[in-house]
Amino acid sequence: xxxxxxxxxxxxxxxxxxxxxxxxxxxxxxxxxxxxxxxxxxxxxxxxxxxxxxxxxxxxxxxxxxxxxxxxxxxxxxxxxxxxxxxxxxxxxxxxxxxxxxxxxxxxxxxxxxxxxxxxxxxxxxxxxxxxxxxxxxxxxxxxxxxxxxxxxxxxxxxxxxxxxxxxxxxxxxxxxxxxxxxxxxxxxxxxxxxxxxxxxxxxxxxxxxxxxxxxxxxxxxxxxxxxxxxxxxxxxxxxxxxxxxxxxxxxxxxxxxxx
Amino acid sequence: xxxxxxxxxxxxxxxxxxxxxxxxxxxxxxxxxxxxxxxxxxxxxxxxxxxxxxxxxxxxxxxxxxxxxxxxxxxxxxxxxxxxxxxxxxxxxxxxxxxxxxxxxxxxxxxxxxxxxxxxxxxxxxxxxxxxxxxxxxxxxxxxxxxxxxxxxxxxxxxxxxxxxxxxxxxxxxxxxxxxxxxxxxxxxxxxxxxxxxxxxxxxxxxxxxxxxxxxxxxxxxxxxxxxxxxxxxxxxxxxxxxxxxxxxxxxxxxxxxxx
Numbered sequence: 001x002x003x004x005x006x007x008x009x010x011x012x013x014x015x016x017x018x019x020x021x022x023x024x025x026x027x028x029x030x031x032x033x034x035x036x037x038x039x040x041x042x043x044x045x046x047x048x049x050x051x052x053x054x055x056x057x058x059x060x061x062x063x064x065x066x067x068x069x070x071x072x073x074x075x076x077x078x079x080x081x082x083x084x085x086x087x088x089x090x091x092x093x094x095x096x097x098x099x100x101x102x103x104x105x106x107x108x109x110x111x112x113x114x115x116x117x118x119x120x121x122x123x124x125x126x127x128x129x130x131x132x133x134x135x136x137x138x139x140x141x142x143x144x145x146x147x148x149x150x151x152x153x154x155x156x157x158x159x160x161x162x163x164x165x166x167x168x169x170x171x172x173x174x175x176x177x178x179x180x181x182x183x184x185x186x187x188x189x190x191x192x193x194x195x196x197x198x199x200x201x202x203x204x205x206x207x208x209x210x211x212x213x214x215x216x217x218x219x220x221x222x223x224x225x226x227x228x229x230x231x232x233x234x235x236x237x238x239x240x241x242x243x244x245x246x247x248x249x250x251x252x253x254x255x256x257x258x259x260x
Numbered sequence: 261x262x263x264x265x266x267x268x269x270x271x272x273x274x275x276x277x278x279x280x281x282x283x284x285x286x287x288x289x290x291x292x293x294x295x296x297x298x299x300x301x302x303x304x305x306x307x308x309x310x311x312x313x314x315x316x317x318x319x320x321x322x323x324x325x326x327x328x329x330x331x332x333x334x335x336x337x338x339x340x341x342x343x344x345x346x347x348x349x350x351x352x353x354x355x356x357x358x359x360x361x362x363x364x365x366x367x368x369x370x371x372x373x374x375x376x377x378x379x380x381x382x383x384x385x386x387x388x389x390x391x392x393x394x395x396x397x398x399x400x401x402x403x404x405x406x407x408x409x410x411x412x413x414x415x416x417x418x419x420x421x422x423x424x425x426x427x428x429x430x431x432x433x434x435x436x437x438x439x440x441x442x443x444x445x446x447x448x449x450x451x452x453x454x455x456x457x458x459x460x461x462x463x464x465x466x467x468x469x470x471x472x473x474x475x476x477x478x479x480x481x482x483x484x485x486x487x488x489x490x491x492x493x494x495x496x497x498x499x500x501x502x503x504x505x506x507x508x509x510x511x512x513x514x515x516x517x518x519x520x
Contacts, residue, residue: 059327088302
């Protein structure tokens with residue numbers, strides 16, 4: 001299993017605190033030694049840092065911790081390889097251009113028997129992971145249904161959520177998908193989220209003895225949602241997404257959830 | 261005008277020395293203050309570092325100088341904005357997936373009157389630069405001619421060189437294009453290259469008082485080509501590519517040039 005990290009916010013926000021918590025699950029407090037990656041959107045552009053080595057050994061991971069990069073949408077991932085060898089091209093997140101925007105995807109889980117069923121189309125995998133094959137298939141299906149950029153993004157993401165359910169039929173498929181404005185979180189087995197807004201309090205990382213006072217780091221109008229495989233902090237109320245359900249976030253707010 | 265930097269090598273090679281030379285053209289010894297970027301291939305994967313700020317102010321540029329990233333194909337760029345505002349999505353190099361590989365492109369120059377003529381297809385620009393529009397058009401034309409990955413890559417690059425000439429009709433278009441194995445350098449007005457191989461000597465950067473002894477940094481079998489807008493070192497014989505001509509490099513060796 002891998003660890004996922006997502007953030008959706010209404011103002012450019014620094015995710016160092018959460019990334020620090022996640023980093024310590026890379027082989028010290030967790031078994032994930034096969035690489036890590038994180039994608040930060042800045043308006044329509046993005047920057048990705050990734051490494052096929054554990055992040056506590058990576059100078060690039062130290063940079064991500066030390067240089068606050070502010071973003072409204074972030075997807076991060078720590079990998080324990082199952083399908084696909086340990087290599088840069090197999091390291092999440094994956095990004096592709098679709099409808100003139102960059103789409104980013106990360107996956108936690110493992111798929112079986114998908115090879116013949118997830119046929120490549122416009123988007124083709126470069127590496128040999130089940131995850132990148134799933135991402136390309138998902139974008140190809142969206143491209144087929146919406147040859148032009150959809151006017152109703154909420155409806156499009158509802159369809160993307162249905163496609164995630166179809167992927168989940170091949171195994172375990174916790175997923176994060178973003179275009180820099182929206183963030184879709186699909187829970188197969190484990191995904192948790194929290195929305196922080198005024199009045200902001202303090203929180204302590206579970207994996208490391210670090211406390212942050214969000215009140216010092218925010219303004220009263222900030223709305224910041226963090227999504228992870230398992231809660232990152234004590235003293236806060238994280239919510240689980242129900243298995244086989246999704247939630248859609250837009251600039252920090254949950255704007256849609258699947259009917260239960 | 262912007263500054264281009266390309267490298268093609270037969271073994272994973274550290275480009276810190278050349279990047280250091282280029283960095284000093286970002287507003288100290290040159291007028292290029294509007295961002296910088298560099299893409300390193302590692303086998304089929306790549307990593308890109310970029311910033312819409314001058315690189316002598318950028319902590320990410322310092323990381324690229326300090327952490328030796330070894331690669332067989334590199335494309336770097338320092339930008340002076342003309343078309344497109346200063347933003348991450350407008351910062352070179354640009355990368356897209358085509359035929360299951362990642363293709364990377366950087367451009368120096370300026371195009372005019374292209375908007376109606378470079379129609380988008382499968383690949384669409386995300387930002388608003390002439391350069392990204394040119395890159396997407398180039399890939400779309402290649403995709404149309406070669407719906408499947410071409411068996412004869414040299415012939416495909418010859419066609420890509422012809423497409424570069426058509427782009428050059430819209431203005432100035434010095435370009436670097438790579439899939440991680442091949443590197444195409446198209447000269448509109450200014451591109452220089454050097455292939456270093458045994459016996460290796462010493463070289464001194466033009467822009468900074470730094471000397472490198474390549475003999476200390478290499479093995480006798482290394483073949484490393486560096487391509488730049490203007491020569492980076494004294495005491496070495498750089499060759500100019502003739503205007504409106506291309507050269508194709510493959511793992512360090514020049515394997516094709518346009519008939520003159």
